[in-house]
Amino acid sequence: MTNPDTSKDIASVYRFLAQCMEYPDRSWMSKDFFQALDHLLEQLGGQDEKEAIHTALDNPGDFADFIEDLQVEYTRLFINGIPHLVAPPYGSVYMDKSLQGKFAGDTLAFYREKGFAMGEKADLPDHLIHELEFLSLLASESDHDGEALFLKKFFRPWFGEFHRRVTLETHHPYFRVISQLIDFFTKEDDNNGFQPNPA
Amino acid sequence: MAFNLTRRKFLQTASLAAAAVPLSKVVSADTGVTKAPLDAKGTFGDQTVVGGICEMCFWRCQLVGKVRDGRLMKLEGNPKSIDNGTAICARGNAGVKLLYDPDRLKYPLKNVGKRGAPKWKRVTWQEALDECGNGLNQVTKKYGAKGIAVFPHGASAKYPMHYFERTVGTHNVSEASFFQCRGIRDTAYVATIGKAPGEKVDMANTKVLFFLGTHIGENIHVSHVKQYVQGLQNGAKLVVADPRFSASAAKADIWVQIKPGTDTAYVLAIMNYLVQNNKYDADFVEDHTAGFDEFSEAIKEWTLEKAAATCEIPAAQIKEVAELLAANAPNVAIHPGRHVSWYGNDFQRERALGCLTALLGAFYVKGGWVPPKGPKVSGISWKKHDHGNEHNLNYNHEEDEKRYPFNPPGTPTELIRDCAISGKPYPIKGCVVWGQNPMQTIPGQEKMKKVFQQMDFVMCVDVMPTDVTLWADILLPEASYLERYDYIKTGTQWNLADEHQQFIAPRMPLVAPMFERKDQVYITNELAKRMGHAAEIPVGSLEEMTEKSLASVDLSIAKIKAEDGIHIQPGKDPYGLPEDFEVQLYNEDLADAGFPGAPTYIPVPEVPKGYARLLYGRAPVHTFNRSQNNVWLHNAMPINPIWINDHAAAKMGLMDGDTVSVVNSEGIASGTTTTVKVTPGIRKDCVYMYHGYGSASPFMTVGKNAGVDDQKLISILAIDPETGCSGMRNNFVKLVKNGKVLDIPA
């Protein structure tokens, strides 16, 4: 059903989405990056999303430029925010109400069983970025069962709540769209390979 | 919003370049697991890391960590400890959840919005420290070192506090633990016995325990509780004076349901009874006290009857307690208390407790006040410089003396705040807050806001986004007590009657700091480099500081590790009165300074009609407001019900469990709600709640708006005249139910 080429594609997508969730910085948020994002959105028919992001980027709020705009919003959403820490990007926070809870331990155990360990500069194992990176690795190895199992047991159980909070609370379309993209690529299709259009 | 493709369809068409992957691929060495068991395996099999020193409160129990895959699973008392042993309290156990609190500060943050309504962005340490250096330099350049105010708290704040006090040279340093907590006790005892008393009562070996407001059980310090429980087990009688049936009152032989604020009158009557009836220790008084005649003359008005009327307790009960103390003297433990800044008449009450101990001859004897003989380890810090008294706010230049002559070290908080707000005698435009939360620990929140608003630069260093961090320009994340070297805890075996032993236990990290958290030596040194004090930096790192301190007693980190985290050596007998020990029953210096020379009762304001006095105290699962956001502790006691007398509640139509908010006599409302606890265990003229609830910080996800913040309702401050400390129990409140303000019947 799924051919190797598709695996490579999905691996790239996961990896790209992981990149999108990094702290906004000029070093990677380049013209090329936004071109790639535009391209992805166009292919999905996300014309409105693309435009929403560009409108926001062209009209930064109270801050010096669009990067600072994104940085303040990223900090508020994912590091320490107002009116509350909106969406910590760690699974354990949703499953155990704390960092490094049982869920983080179980996630790390799963990585290990697949033959992976955390790199030196890595964040906690259940960070959204690492979970996406891991999915990318599984996909590139064509480990479809592993990918499906990981999505089901370690990704979807908390990502839904994360996604809900980001969508509800964010002031910037960039994070809403990225969260939506991640949601799209990690949701199971129904049996016919047809995903009902939510709009 | 609509993506018009399915995921699967999309995957067949799209292609994106893969980027580099920071997850390194390695084959794990220990992958023998085939199926994770459903049963938790228990942490007892995990790696044990020694060297933890708890700082969920400031008693500093010795810990070990249970670590699995670099993750701290559990904290336990260090089995080698002769202090807390394997026991640690709820808060100690819950340190894991402070370490892994998702709301904890993770990276340096810069406020690109407004003070009080911040917008944060993550910045590099380099940028954050440069901003701090510039901000502070601008202040010192314009206003001098005195233009900087420092609010430190806790072990990690010592080193930066010394830097700002000694090297930079500001007097404007105010520690909450002194001015809002124990300061009065310590200075009152210094004026009585020449030293701070701590809580050094030999409870384990006493015959009578005498507590004024002390509520052990709700106030928890492990070895202290062990002594208390041991004393009770040995059959010691417990006397508890408290308007409320506290955890200690529940274990008491005699509960003195005293009218709030009148404790000094109570103690004076006991002392007068002992003197009048020759039931005091005449030998001790003769050999080791000064001013007995002036003292006994000054207190003689305090008959049992007068005190009974003042304190609203039976005269017979006062006599019963006095007789009990006399009969068991000198083996009686007159507890000096801990948080004692209550009514603005507290210095006198604490003096009275010291004098009562003297009348009973209960110093340095079994079961009395006995300082354990612990080892001495030298600390390493910034070199002292004399910065004179020219800019000392607590110095009256016309009179050439201190305004609050018996104040604890540092400058009273109110003097700093008034100076900052008025700009007189000089502007204070830079502020360093280190581990303290003056928005909640210091009463008068509106005043504190004004202080911050007028600053040119404010920096905060903390582990948690507490209320005060909202007012920072730069917010720096600190490594917690579980992630750093630090404080060296010393002491003796918990039961003074046991074999005399001493211990030395340096704090060592149980796990590495996560994210970009740094410790106080790193941060302070980096500030010093930017403020032109690089040459004076006393030590390069916390580890080096620990190593140097240990070297002063021929120990090293390696040796301590080899000894399982605690060095134990033979100790010394703590009993036996030093020859030069003298108690100032009547203190000439106090009299000269215009204060009463003998302990004196100063009446407190009466409760206005329709109100009740707001009392507060410790919850066993919280340390002030520091632990509000801890998910385990929060879950153990989620809100702080407000205690109200059952008869009063019946008249008000309040039922146990009703939801109420609180408003004080100045019209300040609690904002949040809590439930009422209807009980015969509290007087009608007061209500009570646990302190440390109802945080307003929008950063905190757990503690926010859970329960009521008593501090918010404490808007009237009773300044203790001798010390300048702020008494907090002269505030009066009404309850509000369904929007209706209810009078509290007298």
Place this chain on the structure above:
Amino acid sequence: MQYGMIIDLERCVGCHACTIACKAEWEVPVANGRNWVNRLGPTMTPEGLASTYYPGLCNHCDAPLCVEACPADQVEMTFTDAKSGKTKTLTVAATWKDPFDGTVQIDKERCLGCGACADACPYGARYVNPDLADDNSMGKADKCTYCKPRVEAGLDPACVQTCIAGARIFGDLDDPNSAVSKYVKKGARGIEPHGGHLGPNSRYYGNKRDISLLFSTSTPELADLGMTRRRAMLATLVKPSINKARDIGLLGLAGAMLVKKMSEEK
């Protein structure tokens, strides 16, 4: 041998350390607990004004209702006495009373997660752990084990180890010289539900007024066993699918794949 625990309320100061240590030791979800501390009073009792605590945990009853309520398939299970090495084989469901140490234990692998046992326990000592939810259940039953794995490793139960007041005493109630037996002789007693004869082995000692307050506020009613049985029956009906699902457990699959990969590398 019958393990038991004494809570000495004369010593207990109500600090909650026991509950937090247990959470950490056994990775108990934040909202659940294998043990608890209820703060009681101040309330007037016939013995005077009282305020005390109800530090509760599984009673490892002599006649545990939870064991009877378990609808899981019965299997033969062989128990070994840690001391004598003697063995005994019993037919048990997914929860049982150990014939040698008297503790009540759960086999989570066979637990259906139906919650019948939790409903049957009048003390509320059991809960269904949602962290262990799988395709066929909302979780697995969990409760205090008297820290059996720790005790077998020669350690005290976690709550006993951390107790700052020495108020929790653990040992063999069948040994007349044990500290726990001495407390029983002094009058420590368990909380028997109204109308029940369960023989609770966690027992409370204290002065008259504290004990009066504890028993008057904390004596539970027996559960409606009719409801428990209905729930158990429902669970039995869906059992076949659960059995099937068990073979493709979460990490079982991952483990299998890993073994494959490692052998490939060889």
